[in-house]
Amino acid sequence: MEKTIISADNRSWFPDFKELYRYRQLVFSLAWRDIRVKYAQAYIGLLWAFINPIFNLAVLSFVFGKIAKVDTNGIPHVLFTITGLSAWVYFSTLVSEAGGSILSSQNMIKKIYFPKLAIPLSKALSGAVDLIITLICLLAIMLYYEAFPGENIIWLPVFILLSIISGLTGGILVSALTVRYRDFSFIIPMLIRVGMFLTPIAYSASSVPEKYKLLYYLNPMAGVVEGFRWSLLGSDAPDSLMIYSILIMVVLFFLSLVLFTKVEYKMADII
Amino acid sequence: MNTETAIEVRGLSKEYAIGSNVSYTLRGAISNAFRWNKKKESFWALDDLTFEIKQGEAVGIIGHNGAGKSTLLKILSRITYPTKGSAILKGRVTSLLEVGTGFHPELTGSENIYLNGSLLGMSKSEIRSKFDEIVEFSGIEKFIYTPVKHYSSGMYVRLAFSVAAYLNTDILLVDEVLAVGDTKFQKKCLGKMDEVAHAGKTVIFVSHKEGAIRNLTSKVILLDCGKIAKIGTPDEVYRLYNETTINPGFKRYSEDSILKSVNVNYSENLNIEVEYKFEKENQMPHLGYVVSNSTGEKLFAGNPSIDGIKLENHYPKEGKVKIIVEQPRLKFGTYNVAIYFGNGLKDFIADENCVSFKVEDVNTNLGFIVPKNKYEFS
Numbered sequence: 001m002e003k004t005i006i007s008a009d010n011r012s013w014f015p016d017f018k019e020l021y022r023y024r025q026l027v028f029s030l031a032w033r034d035i036r037v038k039y040a041q042a043y044i045g046l047l048w049a050f051i052n053p054i055f056n057l058a059v060l061s062f063v064f065g066k067i068a069k070v071d072t073n074g075i076p077h078v079l080f081t082i083t084g085l086s087a088w089v090y091f092s093t094l095v096s097e098a099g100g101s102i103l104s105s106q107n108m109i110k111k112i113y114f115p116k117l118a119i120p121l122s123k124a125l126s127g128a129v130d131l132i133i134t135l136i137c138l139l140a141i142m143l144y145y146e147a148f149p150g151e152n153i154i155w156l157p158v159f160i161l162l163s164i165i166s167g168l169t170g171g172i173l174v175s176a177l178t179v180r181y182r183d184f185s186f187i188i189p190m191l192i193r194v195g196m197f198l199t200p201i202a203y204s205a206s207s208v209p210e211k212y213k214l215l216y217y218l219n220p221m222a223g224v225v226e227g228f229r230w231s232l233l234g235s236d237a238p239d240s241l242m243i244y245s246i247l248i249m250v251v252l253f254f255l256s257l258v259l260f261t262k263v264e265y266k267m268a269d270i271i
Numbered sequence: 272m273n274t275e276t277a278i279e280v281r282g283l284s285k286e287y288a289i290g291s292n293v294s295y296t297l298r299g300a301i302s303n304a305f306r307w308n309k310k311k312e313s314f315w316a317l318d319d320l321t322f323e324i325k326q327g328e329a330v331g332i333i334g335h336n337g338a339g340k341s342t343l344l345k346i347l348s349r350i351t352y353p354t355k356g357s358a359i360l361k362g363r364v365t366s367l368l369e370v371g372t373g374f375h376p377e378l379t380g381s382e383n384i385y386l387n388g389s390l391l392g393m394s395k396s397e398i399r400s401k402f403d404e405i406v407e408f409s410g411i412e413k414f415i416y417t418p419v420k421h422y423s424s425g426m427y428v429r430l431a432f433s434v435a436a437y438l439n440t441d442i443l444l445v446d447e448v449l450a451v452g453d454t455k456f457q458k459k460c461l462g463k464m465d466e467v468a469h470a471g472k473t474v475i476f477v478s479h480k481e482g483a484i485r486n487l488t489s490k491v492i493l494l495d496c497g498k499i500a501k502i503g504t505p506d507e508v509y510r511l512y513n514e515t516t517i518n519p520g521f522k523r524y525s526e527d528s529i530l531k532s533v534n535v536n537y538s539e540n541l542n543i544e545v546e547y548k549f550e551k552e553n554q555m556p557h558l559g560y561v562v563s564n565s566t567g568e569k570l571f572a573g574n575p576s577i578d579g580i581k582l583e584n585h586y587p588k589e590g591k592v593k594i595i596v597e598q599p600r601l602k603f604g605t606y607n608v609a610i611y612f613g614n615g616l617k618d619f620i621a622d623e624n625c626v627s628f629k630v631e632d633v634n635t636n637l638g639f640i641v642p643k644n645k646y647e648f649s
Contacts, residue, residue, distance in 0.1 A: 026390055
């Protein structure tokens with residue numbers, strides 16, 4: 001028989017993944033709710049999901065391709081940018097959506113017990129719609145330019161996984177921090193905007209001056225975006241410094257889970 | 272009769288911080304870090320609760336607003352965590368602090384059943400296997416594919432309760448959720464809860480409604496200021512509760528009673544005054560009292576015999592008796608006064624839960640009374 005022990009001491013420091021697995025339906029239901037609600041009331045519904053990345057793409061490739069004329073190693077700038085964008089868009093939506101998700105679910109948290117990690121996780125799932133849509137745009141553009149991926153493509157799933165992990169890390173970290181300090185709901189949009197320019201979306205990381213490279217690759221998304229482009233277009237292989245990106249990401253991922261678990265105990269009281 | 276313990280609560284306490292030091296902004300955290308006086312103001316919503324509930328028991332929790340009922344329920348449902356102590360719950364626990372938690376107005380009834388069901392910890396197959404029953408119980412088959420924002424509030428509540436009603440659970444924790452919906456559906460809900468209780472499930476039910484508690488439960492826990500004031504049958508507990516709520520400090524007896532009224536007030540002294548009327552003359556109005564705290568511990572007592580007053584019979588046939596208890600300094604809490612009244616040879620009235628009074632003084636938290644301390648330094 002199941003046994004629940006509630007105790008002031010003896011708290012775990014890491015999420016209970018077995019329990020989370022039992023609540024897996026909740027992750028799906030919440031994701032479905034978000035997708036439904038997001039597009040249900042809009043007149044053109046799901047079309048908005050396409051308009052957003054296309055608009056971003058148009059602005060970025062105009063500014064970086066036509067005005068700043070960055071070097072893309074002969075790759076058409078639109079194609080160059082969309083590959084970077086598809087990795088970035090998912091990451092940034094996940095950070096901002098998951099980041100605010102605990103606060104916006106406070107009614108649930110105050111009324112019923114469930115593993116709270118299900119909330120940011122559900123955002124990873126509902127955000128996948130945006131990822132798939134940008135990937136569709138990417139595919140269309142690749143077909144237009146007749147740029148077919150080489151054998152590097154087998155690495156693409158790895159980089160998709162990495163962008164999911166980094167997005168989740170950011171989202172979980174931010175959601176735990178915003179519960180404690182609301183200030184983060186102002187800081188995060190700012191950081192995301194800055195991060196977009198510090199990530200090689202519309203330019204190549206190889207144009208970053210050598211002395212700043214190490215610092216540059218501290219941004220976990222820098223490596224992911226470069227890797228994305230490399231696996232799809234066979235551009236410059238990611239810098240070996242990328243290993244730092246990945247290491248930092250893994251460490252941060254575990255830290256975010258630990259912090260989240262710590263805050264989870266107090267969530268209903270301080271939210 | 273199954274006598275295995277379903278819920279075991281040991282020394283459960285919950286402290287809430289209050290006042291200006293509670294801050295959830297960065298600025299607050301920073302300024303708190305530099306504050307030399309880190310004294311936090313707090314109060315104990317629950318203070319050292321210990322009790323046991325057997326499997327298959329239906330237990331009601333009652334008490335005034337702020338007595339700690341909701342906090343207890345929230346801790347048992349793991350929404351919030353205790354500051355001290357522990358609780359062990361055996362079996363699958365479901366809490367209903369609100370019906371329809373997580374319901375989204377844009378989603379259809381059917382989608383909300385899945386969402387709410389999964390929030391209650393049901394798997395997809397479990398929800399699917401009970402879907403038809405849930406819909407039938409709610410009685411809104413026709414609108415199940417309509418967004419719930421178009422529902423009437425009654426339909427909404429019916430659907431929400433139905434999901435919870437078909438949950439497979441061992442321990443059910445219910446807050447006052449039945450206060451909604453029409454009478455017919457309320458009856459249906461109470462019937463369902465009764466069914467659950469009779470199926471050997473353990474039910475904890477918090478309510479202000481005496482009727483509902485009496486109907487559903489066989490045991491009642493009365494909370495007062497975060498402590499257990501009494502555990503017993505609904506009759507026992509409600510007798511105490513009603514007396515303390517209806518007549519705090521004052522009680523009037525029926526016309527044909529020897530004792531007419533009891534009046535207790537506490538300021539610097541504790542004054543206990545009764546009005547009486549004997550049928551026969553030449554009897555001594557012999558008044559005794561026992562003061563106990565909210566957990567039932569007897570603190571102090573007195574009557575004329577103990578205090579060495581001679582039994583005499585020159586007292587009037589009807590009149591008043593007043594006992595002035597000098598300076599019993601008591602700490603914060605609710606106290607119960609038991610009254611014994613007789614002629615000195617025999618008690619005619621023994622009223623265990625006669626009246627109660629509250630002491631607001633918060634000088635100490637230790638022990639039972641506040642002694643008058645004198646200090647000498649030499």
